[in-house]
Amino acid sequence: GAVVSQHPSRVICKSGTSVKIECRSLDFQATTMFWYRQFPKQSLMLMATSNEGSKATYEQGVEKDKFLINHASLTLSTLTVTSAHPEDSSFYICSAHKRGVPGQGAQYFGPGTRLLVL
Amino acid sequence: GDSVTQMEGPVTLSEEAFLTINCTYTATGYPSLFWYVQYPGEGLQLLLKATKADDKGSNKGFEATYRKETTSFHLEKGSVQVSDSAVYFCALIGGGTSYGKLTFGQGTILTVHP
Numbered sequence: 001g002a003v004v005s006q007h008p009s010r011v012i013c014k015s016g017t018s019v020k021i022e023c024r025s026l027d028f029q030a031t032t033m034f035w036y037r038q039f040p041k042q043s044l045m046l047m048a049t050s051n052e053g054s055k056a057t058y059e060q061g062v063e064k065d066k067f068l069i070n071h072a073s074l075t076l077s078t079l080t081v082t083s084a085h086p087e088d089s090s091f092y093i094c095s096a097h098k099r100g101v102p103g104q105g106a107q108y109f110g111p112g113t114r115l116l117v118l
Numbered sequence: 119g120d121s122v123t124q125m126e127g128p129v130t131l132s133e134e135a136f137l138t139i140n141c142t143y144t145a146t147g148y149p150s151l152f153w154y155v156q157y158p159g160e161g162l163q164l165l166l167k168a169t170k171a172d173d174k175g176s177n178k179g180f181e182a183t184y185r186k187e188t189t190s191f192h193l194e195k196g197s198v199q200v201s202d203s204a205v206y207f208c209a210l211i212g213g214g215t216s217y218g219k220l221t222f223g224q225g226t227i228l229t230v231h232p
Binding site for chain 2: 004006034041042043044046049093095107108109110111112
């Protein structure tokens with residue numbers, strides 16, 4: 001159990017277009033979902049935290065108007081990269097915190113989405 | 119703010135060799151500490167964790183002990199296998215941070231040869 005999927009797994013788009021990435025918890029409900037960005041040979045950087053039915057909380061330096069996050073249900077969160085540019089090319093990873101599981105570490109990660117903006 | 123520092127990689131070992139990946143941290147309060155593993159093409163998986171000083175986390179032959187006095191959480195395995203080849207991330211949730219917010223180290227690539 002505790003599987004998180006992401007779709008698409010990789011996407012190539014033209015500069016100026018918008019790209020939507022979906023993150024789904026397949027067999028559990030997630031009260032909180034997290035979006036990370038991972039640059040090559042670097043760590044995961046938290047971009048934002050989203051709770052179902054409320055606005056996302058963005059980390060310092062992350063443009064909320066560029067990276068739109070919607071957490072529409074307890075099993076789905078979406079990240080939309082608006083007006084993408086080549087510098088937005090990266091590996092985007094989501095994670096989901098399992099509802100009802102106390103304590104820390106009950107966070108499950110998706111396989112990531114590779115975005116390449118040409 | 120909170121931070122995690124891992125030893126530089128990549129690490130290349132022969133099968134059955136001993137593994138140590140160093141991890142030190144800076145955090146406010148009393149953090150919980152984690153090791154995550156990322157196999158090629160897959161998402162991060164929790165490998166082990168420790169939530170208080172002197173706790174030892176263990177899983178699949180890997181171990182790490184929460185050392186508050188040295189602010190460290192080094193990962194060890196006595197005999198690595200080819201299947202252990204992956205990227206390993208040390209991480210923490212600070213005592214003063216919001217619930218579930220992880221701070222990661224930069225990751226260490228481990229390659230094990232037969």
